[in-house]
Amino acid sequence: MELIGHFINGTLNTQHARTQPVYNPSTGEQSKEVALATKATVEEAIAAAEAAFPEWRNTPVIKRARVMFKFKELLEKNAEKICQLIGEEHGKIMHDAAGELQRGIENVEYACSAPEFLKGEFSKNVGPSIDSWSEFQPLGVVAGITPFNFPAMVPLWMFPMAIVCGNTFILKPSERDPSSTLFIAQLMKEAGLPDGVLNVVNGDKEAVDTLLLDTRVQAVSFVGSTAIAEYIYKTATASGKRCQALGGAKNHAIVMPDADLDNVVSSLLGAAFGSSGERCMALSVAVAVGDEIADQMITKLSEAMSSLKYGPYLDKNNDFGPLITAQHKAKVVGYINSAEEQGANIVVDGRDAAPVGYENGFYVGATLIDQVTADMTSYKEEIFGPVLQVIRVSTMQEAMNLIDNHEYGNGTCIYTRDGEAARYFSDNIKVGMVGVNIPLPVPVAYHSFGGWKRSLFGDLYAYGPDGARFYTRRKTITQRWPSANVREGAQFSMPTLN
Numbered sequence: 001m002e003l004i005g006h007f008i009n010g011t012l013n014t015q016h017a018r019t020q021p022v023y024n025p026s027t028g029e030q031s032k033e034v035a036l037a038t039k040a041t042v043e044e045a046i047a048a049a050e051a052a053f054p055e056w057r058n059t060p061v062i063k064r065a066r067v068m069f070k071f072k073e074l075l076e077k078n079a080e081k082i083c084q085l086i087g088e089e090h091g092k093i094m095h096d097a098a099g100e101l102q103r104g105i106e107n108v109e110y111a112c113s114a115p116e117f118l119k120g121e122f123s124k125n126v127g128p129s130i131d132s133w134s135e136f137q138p139l140g141v142v143a144g145i146t147p148f149n150f151p152a153m154v155p156l157w158m159f160p161m162a163i164v165c166g167n168t169f170i171l172k173p174s175e176r177d178p179s180s181t182l183f184i185a186q187l188m189k190e191a192g193l194p195d196g197v198l199n200v201v202n203g204d205k206e207a208v209d210t211l212l213l214d215t216r217v218q219a220v221s222f223v224g225s226t227a228i229a230e231y232i233y234k235t236a237t238a239s240g241k242r243c244q245a246l247g248g249a250k251n252h253a254i255v256m257p258d259a260d261l262d263n264v265v266s267s268l269l270g271a272a273f274g275s276s277g278e279r280c281m282a283l284s285v286a287v288a289v290g291d292e293i294a295d296q297m298i299t300k301l302s303e304a305m306s307s308l309k310y311g312p313y314l315d316k317n318n319d320f321g322p323l324i325t326a327q328h329k330a331k332v333v334g335y336i337n338s339a340e341e342q343g344a345n346i347v348v349d350g351r352d353a354a355p356v357g358y359e360n361g362f363y364v365g366a367t368l369i370d371q372v373t374a375d376m377t378s379y380k381e382e383i384f385g386p387v388l389q390v391i392r393v394s395t396m397q398e399a400m401n402l403i404d405n406h407e408y409g410n411g412t413c414i415y416t417r418d419g420e421a422a423r424y425f426s427d428n429i430k431v432g433m434v435g436v437n438i439p440l441p442v443p444v445a446y447h448s449f450g451g452w453k454r455s456l457f458g459d460l461y462a463y464g465p466d467g468a469r470f471y472t473r474r475k476t477i478t479q480r481w482p483s484a485n486v487r488e489g490a491q492f493s494m495p496t497l498n
């Protein structure tokens with residue numbers, strides 16, 4: 001069986017003390033094994049990144065950007081293979097994998113503009129013959145730890161930006177679907193990146209903890225579940241590192257009585273069930289304002305859901321694929337069971353999903369649950385499956401209070417034709433990314449991505465302008481070249497210009 005290894009100092013190796021199975025979720029069969037890095041292997045990667053840093057830091061930024069141009073070309077040229085690897089190990093349908101990859105490529109495109117965004121700030125004559133400027137220097141060796149649900153896009157949020165800013169990088173992908181990430185990293189070498197600038201270590205907690213505690217690592221970016229994000233943030237910052245840790249979500253859509261219901265239904269289908277709901281921006285709760293719109297929405301949704309198709313990743317006609325593992329499937333089914341036990345109404349039930357010929361795959365069909373209340377476990381926790389829950393409220397303010405009181409604050413959306421209501425909502429809601437008649441308001445690569453509350457630990461959002469700030473350190477230099485015949489006396493008060 002193929003053993004997926006690491007990419008350290010420009011070379012693949014399969015050093016390990018332990019391994020873990022990698023599955024094809026579409027069939028439920030084990031397809032590969034992944035090597036889990038030991039502390040020593042991670043330290044080897046850190047040493048390679050540290051050795052590569054001085055030269056890479058001093059490489060002119062236009063040359064670093066040219067590697068990104070070439071890398072973008074290679075990603076496009078190899079798109080089919082990358083999507084195939086994503087589909088095989090994650091289970092998402094090829095067209096969805098292509099969308100993920102394209103959103104990742106857009107981050108590489110943004111990284112190509114580094115000569116522009118790293119230009120710094122300059123002020124002439126801040127005092128007599130004194131000039132001052134700020135520049136943005138790389139941090140050194142930085143690390144990224146990524147989740148299973150976007151094995152191409154989330155790594156591409158991180159390392160192109162970090163590397164174009166002059167850092168060297170160690171990536172620890174999800175051990176559940178590591179092949180596409182490992183392949184993409186090797187394309188950076190083909191694009192001309194010197195060995196040691198980008199390293200990939202596969203592994204679990206042992207590898208992550210080594211990255212968090214090693215003093216040579218200056219910063220850590222993390223994307224994953226909230227429990228782990230909080231641990232990563234606390235541990236990394238306690239060891240003196242800069243850290244941004246993006247966590248889980250519970251994204252609500254408010255459906256106002258004046259909303260265009262056909263539009264609501266079609267966009268909820270994609271936003272709730274696309275990628276099997278395994279997206280941190282998946283819309284998993286529809287909050288209907290008034291029973292009338294709730295009843296109409298449930299009727300239309302159940303009708304539309306009967307024609308949804310799910311199955312293996314290779315069949316382009318499928319709307320969504322399986323969940324990532326058998327354990328995760330059991331967890332999602334457990335949440336549906338708990339909603340039923342706690343009094344909710346299962347309107348469309350996906351628990352018995354078993355596509356013909358793929359009965360052992362990790363499938364859950366699209367599920368619709370009505371009469372959900374805020375005290376139910378399925379509402380309080382992130383399900384991360386193809387499950388849409390409906391909560392009924394009487395007013396928009398009640399809907400907003402519900403969202404504001406939830407521990408997560410990643411994304412949200414309002415469906416309405418009322419501009420005033422939409423403006424009030426987007427101005428006041430305590431959530432980091434807001435859509436108005438847009439179900440998945442994922443910011444484009446030249447903005448930045450992040451949630452509020454327990455969906456993000458740290459001060460800066462991921463990628464875009466905030467990404468550039470995260471991976472650089474400002475230095476401000478103030479300079480004067482005194483001429484030989486100008487001498488200043490000692491000055492003891494704070495220098496000012498009067």
Ligand code: NAD
Nearest residue numbers: 146147148173174205208223224225228246247248249280
């Ligand atoms: P996860 O937290 O299980 O794993 C994420 C990473 O952390 C993996 O690389 C994993 O190896 C590592 N990890 C797991 N357990 C660890 C431990 N005990 N100690 C140290 N490291 C550990 O997340 P996942 O299941 O891979 O991804 C799904 C989660 O990610 C969901 O909660 C989803 O909302 C979230 N997510 C958030 C965003 C965002 O931008 N906010 C984006 C994508 C996914």
